[in-house]
Amino acid sequence: MSYTLGIDSSTQSCSAIVIDPAAGKVVAEASVNFGERLPKYGAPSGFIPDGADGEVHSDPRMWLDALELMLEELGGKCDLSQVVAVSGAGQQHGSVYLNERWPGVVASLNASSPLAEQLGPCLARETSPIWMDGSTTVECREIADAVGGDREVCVRSGSIAIERFTGPQIRRFSKIDPEGYAATTRIHLVSSFLCSVLCGTDAPIDTGDGAGMNLLNLGNWDWDEVLLEATADGLRDRLPAVVQGDHVAGSVCGYFQKRFGFGADVPVTVFTGDNPSSLVGMGASTPGKVVVSLGTSDTFFAAMPEVLSDPDGCGHVFGNPSGGSMSLQCFINGSLAREAVKDRFGMGWDEFSAALASTPEGNGGKVMVPFFRPEISPRTESSEPVLVGGGDFESWKEPEAAVRACVEGQFINMRSRTRWMKLETEVIYLTGGASQNDEVAQVAADVFGAKVQRLVVSSSVALGGAMRAACSSLGASLTELEAVFCKADEAGTISPRGGSDYAANEEAFEAAIG
Ligand SMILES: Nc1ncnc2c1ncn2[C@@H]1O[C@H](COP(=O)(O)OP(=O)(O)O)[C@@H](O)[C@H]1O
Ligand SMILES: O=C(CO)[C@@H](O)[C@H](O)COP(=O)(O)O
Incomplete structure (x- = not known):
């Protein structure tokens, strides 16, 4: 039996599907609703309500706790040691701000304590702005003005400067908390953050999710120097590399092997945004x-x-x-x-x-x-x-x-x-x-x-992950x-x-x- 696993960390829940691509079967599914299962994060619908000035944030530790709960539930339904390839997706645009401890901690996760406890001290910003955040109208204008107008931003990145997109969010953070921004050594999307944790290494961003940042140039599918410059000082060094969606980011790290029974050397295809993943799963x-x-x-x-x-x-x-x-x-x-x-x-x-x-x-x-x-x-x-x-x-x-x-x-x-x-x-x-x-x-x-x-299989985001893993790692x-x-x-x-x-x-x- 060779299974592939697809993970979906969307606004309100973390879900997954395990499929057997050769047998054409769905093996198991699991889902953890953030609000219901993790009320301590004060996010009944997956985000912290009543943020000031249009801010809508979530706690990245909640996503980590949910990932662990979901894998526990999934492990009770199927044998995770049979999983031979993994991929997944995250809600788009949300950003996680990490400090200099991040590379060391993520590479040496200790199976005897929860992910949130170990990775919490790596956060340079306690909470993450997500796609519902509308606090960056001023920053959108500033970026557009610096680049030569909305049309120019759109030609370069595929969208005009948009409040929820990651670039304007990063600019606002660099303005309202310059110390926090200075302490930030890496900025991940939800997708690349979770992929990094799963691999125990700093994972790249794929072009599907990367295009939702107002930072990626659609001409060459790489970071756009003009947009980076217009957004925040020293941004390029804080961003991971950009890769195509079939890139293998690493393999499932020891933490998940010990805690959930994954095998050694299980390849993880770079995660993408929930909508691009759903495109595949549909x-x-x-x-x-x-x-x-x-x-x-x-x-x-x-x-x-x-x-x-x-x-x-x-x-x-x-x-x-x-x-x-x-x-x-x-x-x-x-x-x-x-x-x-x-x-x-x-x-x-x-x-x-x-x-x-x-x-x-x-x-x-x-x-x-x-x-x-x-x-x-x-x-x-x-x-x-x-x-x-x-x-x-x-x-x-x-x-x-x-x-x-x-x-x-x-x-x-x-x-x-x-x-x-x-x-x-x-x-x-x-x-x-x-x-x-x-x-x-x-x-x-x-x-x-x-x-x-x-579709008969309704969990299209997670399914897209499992299918992408099967294609890029098993040649399906x-x-x-x-x-x-x-x-x-x-x-x-x-x-x-x-x-x-x-x-x-x-x-x-x-x-x-x-
Ligand atoms: N029977 C139903 N009729 C209409 N909407 C429903 C029903 N059941 C669930 N929903 C809606 O589905 C939403 C969650 O959808 P889901 O795709 O899981 O969200 P996300 O992927 O953004 O976390 C809930 O907010 C709820 O309003
Ligand atoms: O902002 C967007 C797409 O641009 C949203 O679609 C997010 O990706 C959240 O997705 P759901 O949790 O609603 O699926």
């Missing part, structure tokens, strides 16, 4: 398939035949772990906005679904701009949702209509904001926590006028793996009903966002 790594992920964020992405960036400046280009690039649009008001509406009416998911089922397509013209925190697609300041459509609805007195207005509003916004990708969306491949909800999936089908399919064929592991759940296919073209609701939505 069987969408060659152009032609559109993926919508309904995780904490909602994202819409696709592999592209050539680099395509958003003229409006809200969308992004990331590296495709299988080569080339992918375009992506991210919506901050995803699952947490749906949860906010559900909670406002004291509903559970079943009642939320029933509300969708009992209301008509188009909602009689009632539509919500469901921005419970400032949105990034499009960029808006407001953290109050807007209800348009009349009477009781606008005073939040029609729960069912409000639920439909929220979900339709989300997909209407997604449809408008992703037109720049010029994709034929006959089928949408849906993944992420909310994708299991058939009624939410039905709204996606109706608004896009496209068939919606989920990605096409063959996709044929076996990325099968659509045909019984769960949802077709559009065609009851509305949503044109009037889109018009109302656009008018409301101004």
